[in-house]
Amino acid sequence: MKRSQRRIVMLAMLGILVTGALVGVATAWPLYQAHRQGLETITLVSASAQADSLEHLLARYRDVARQFTSRTQIRLYLERYARQAVERDALVAFTTPRLVDAMLQSSDLVGLVRLGPGGHPLVTIGRTPEPLPGPTLAAAASTGSTQLVQQEEGMLLEVAAPILSRDSQRIGTDVLYFSPQAMAGVLADASRFGEGARQWLLGTPDATLLAVDSQGVVTLAEAGERLAAGQGEVQAGGPAGLTREGGWWGDTVMVHAPLATPGWGLLVKIPARSFYGMVFHELLWPVVMVLVLMTLGAFATVRTISPLLSRITDQAGRLSRSVNFDPLTGLPNRNYLNQRLAVALEVAEEADGELAVLFLDLDHFKDINDSLGHPLGDRLLQAVGQRLFRVVRDMDALGRLGGDEFLLVMEHLHEPADAGRVAQKLIDALLQPFDIDQHEIFIGASIGISLYPRDGRSAEELIQHADTAMYGAKALKRNTWKFFTPELGEASRERFAMDTGLRRALDRNELVLHYQPQARVEGNSVFGAEALVRWTTPEGEVIGPGRFIALAEEGGLIHAIGRWVLSEACHQARQWELRGLPLRVSVNLSGLQVVQGDIVGDVRAALHQSGLSPARLELEITEGFVIGHADEGLERLHGLRRLGVELAVDDFGTGYSSLSYLKRLPVQCLKIDQSFIADVPGDPDDETIVAAILSIADRLGLDVIAEGVESAGQLDFLRSLGCPAYQGDYLSPPLTAEQFALRWGGGGLAREA
Known part of the structure; x- marks a missing residue:
């Protein structure tokens, strides 16, 4: 071949190679840029979610500090x-x-x-x-x-x-x-950012950099890690950001997500090869292949870039899944459900259709977590999610909001009754026991339902109303479902207002004790008084314990209120004793005070501070507590008895299967519930129940007080059966301490009724 011909061939080959390289670069580079930007955006969102988890921990710790103060x-x-x-x-x-x-x-x-x-x-x-x-x-x-x-x-x-x-x-x-070990669990989970990712927590003072070692313990970052993290170049404040260390040719990507707490932030280091899937470094290889293979250049470029793009897409999909799906159950999370509900609302509005939102909360899940452990509780949540998912339609969206709460968005609703039928199917799906780690676990659920457009037109409003209806279902009987009604919404707002006011009631001295006398049936001599707490709101409304004690138990206020009632009742009984009115005062105890608090220490402190003799204090526990918590509280009840105080079972007869506990419990008195007294004499069933209770008490050597006596006929009936004592409006309604002393005091001993 002549030199000129070889030159032409060489020029032609060079032209083909250059053209192929330009085509490869022009094709690959825009694709790379688009996927890179999408990948960086999703990574920033994921880092912000990780920072939110850390901030949630810090906020919880600050709440604990405020509760202490x-x-x-x-x-x-x-x-x-x-x-x-x-x-x-x-x-x-x-x-x-x-x-x-x-x-x-x-x-x-x-x-x-x-x-x-x-x-x-x-x-x-x-x-x-x-x-x-x-x-x-x-x-x-x-x-x-x-x-x-x-x-x-x-x-x-x-x-x-x-x-x-x-x-x-x-x-x-x-x-x-x-x-900081709770934070270690968050920092150790770097898998959402890809292979080889590393996380640090940036906190005060002096921008301290923390890491998690191989044993899962939070420690100060080593000097080499601080240098690798570029701590000096990343500020704790400002918005979340992403930087490439060393420019375009660097091998490290740094992500910074600030926490809401000033001076705190999350740093994530991701190897560039892992983060970008080696796209940038391998973009040169298709160009080289085009230069070498010429006619196969375009084909080689496609075959080389496609796996790389697939790798990037898979990694972006994993990050996207971590943002939109619950890692425990695999169901959609709160973020995805909100988006799905927003789209469903737009479709329903355009089509003038209806949809339903079902808010599901497992009944007594906390008891399972506390008794069997959180790992088993997590596996139970996974099993529950699988069962619920099998019930719903493909077009509906079922997800987990967090904890033991699930949400179902039902689109294309034909009639409201359809939502109720689906709610019942969800409840029925949980009726069969779960076999987890050789434990047979029964779990129920309460479901609240809100409807569009009847109950709201926004996602936030529908979820809130479904949540309110769920609490209404729990209050009804649990393991059932309930539609939202305006009355439930008003009750929820009233409940919130009452909870807020109750938290300030002790500080504002809004609680007061009334006392209802207790007298002997024979002779009507007053020997004691039951302390009944009342709450007078700033608006002047007097609220009885039936309306706020359960709220105080749920809100964790029952221990403070219970200690106040004990102290106030003991001081008042001691003052009456010094004034010549030696009465025994009865105080009602919440079951939570017995099984969760230091009830023995609280009673000991109240007696010591007041100077009251233990024999003049009687503590009342409900029959419901006896049935449900006798095993946990038995030792503490014996501890109370060792102090010298007396114990009584309140509302006796309203429960069931509690007779076997009476021989084990150190109680001295049974109080017959007023529901059995209301229709005697005259109701044969109630007459028989009252007679049976008196017979049981007599055989066991227990004292008896009949509650709710409102007429002379009721008192005569009790006298005919040999009932020893009673209380009720027939004798006297509950009185303030001053009214009580004015009516019943003054004679040195308890006066006749």
Whole structure:
């Protein structure tokens, strides 16, 4: 071949190679850019979700700190100490056991230091750093100020909150120390960012960088890790961002997502090859193949780029799934459900159609978690999700909101009754027991239903109303479903307002005790009084315990209210005794006070502070508690009995299967429920029940008090059966302490009725 011909061939080959390379680059580069931007956006969203999880933990710890500072009794005691009305030793003795009891309610809380008015430590409990915090921290601490501290045993999360007096003056500071292991679970989960990803927590003071070691323990990042994270170049504030270390040719991608807590943030380092799926580095290879293979250049480019794009798409799909699907059950999460509901509402509005939102909450799931452990609870949630998914239609969206709450969006609803039928199918699907880890578990569900457009036109409104209806179903009987009604909404708002007001009732002295006398049937001599709590709202409404005690139990206020009632009743009984009216006072106990709180210590403190003899205090427990919690509370009931107080079973006869417990429980008295007294004499069934209770009590050597006696005929009937004592409006309605003393006192002994 001549030189000129070879030159032409070479030029032609070079032209083909150059053209093929340009075509390959022009095709691959825009695709790469589009997928890269999408991948970076999804990664930022995922990092922000991870940061939200960390912020949720910090917010929960700050809530715990605020709860400690707002505990009324010990705060009032500290206020007295600030006024020099109480000695330091007395303050410490009073405060320490109550703070220890409160700490047991938070598994992450490992230490506490209570600083006095001058900022010096008064009480130190659990794991605390050396040296202890002092006046500097007390002066600088704001509500929920959060920082990390280092000690020999590892890192601690320090949350400081001021303690304010009733006139909003600072009288101290609570410094709480939490184990950061809950954060370790979040930081250790770097799989959502791809293979080889690494996470750090950026926190105060001085932009401390934390990592999780191979044992899952939170530690200070090593010097090499701090350099790799580029800590000096990433600011704790500002919006979430993504940077490529070393420019386009760098091998590391850094993602920063700030937390809502100032000075805190999440750093994620992702290897560029893992993050971009080696697209950038391998884009040159198709061009080389085009130059070498020429006529096969386009084909080689497609065959090379396609797997790379598939790899990027798969990785983006995994990240997208982590944003839109629950990792435990695989069902759609809250974010996806909100989007799906918003689209369904647009379709329903255009078609003038209807849809339903079903809010499902498992009944007593917390009891299963507490008794069998969270791992088993997680597997139960997975099994529940699978059963529910098999019931719903393909066109409907079933997802998990979080915890034991699920949501179903039913589109193209023909009639409201369809939603009720589906709700019943969901409940029926859970009737069969679950066999998990050799445990046979029965679980029910309560479902609330809201309808579009009848109950709302926005996603938020429909979900809120379905949630309200679900609580209505729980209040009804559980394991059932209920449609939303305006009355339920009004009840929910009233419940919220009552809960808010009840949390301030103790601070505002809005609780008061009334006393209903108890008398002997023979002779009508008054020997005791039952203390009944009343709540007078700022608007002047007097609310009985039947309306707010259950709310106090759900909100965790029952222990504070119960301690106040015990203290107030014991002080009042002691005052009557000193004035010549030696009565026994009866106080109702909530089951939660017995099984969760330190009821023996509370009763001992009330008796000691009031000076009342234990023989003049009777504690009443409901028959429902006897049936449901006798095993857990038996030892504590014996502890109360060892103090010398008497125990009574209230509302006796309204439960079932409790007779076997009477021989085990250290009770001295049965109180016949007023529902059996209302129709006697005259109702043969109630007459028989009352006679049977009196016979049982007589055989077991127990005292009896009949409640709700409102007529002379009822009293004569009780007298004919040999009932020893009674109380009710026939004798006297509940009275204030002053009214009670005016009517029944004055003779040195209890006066005749």
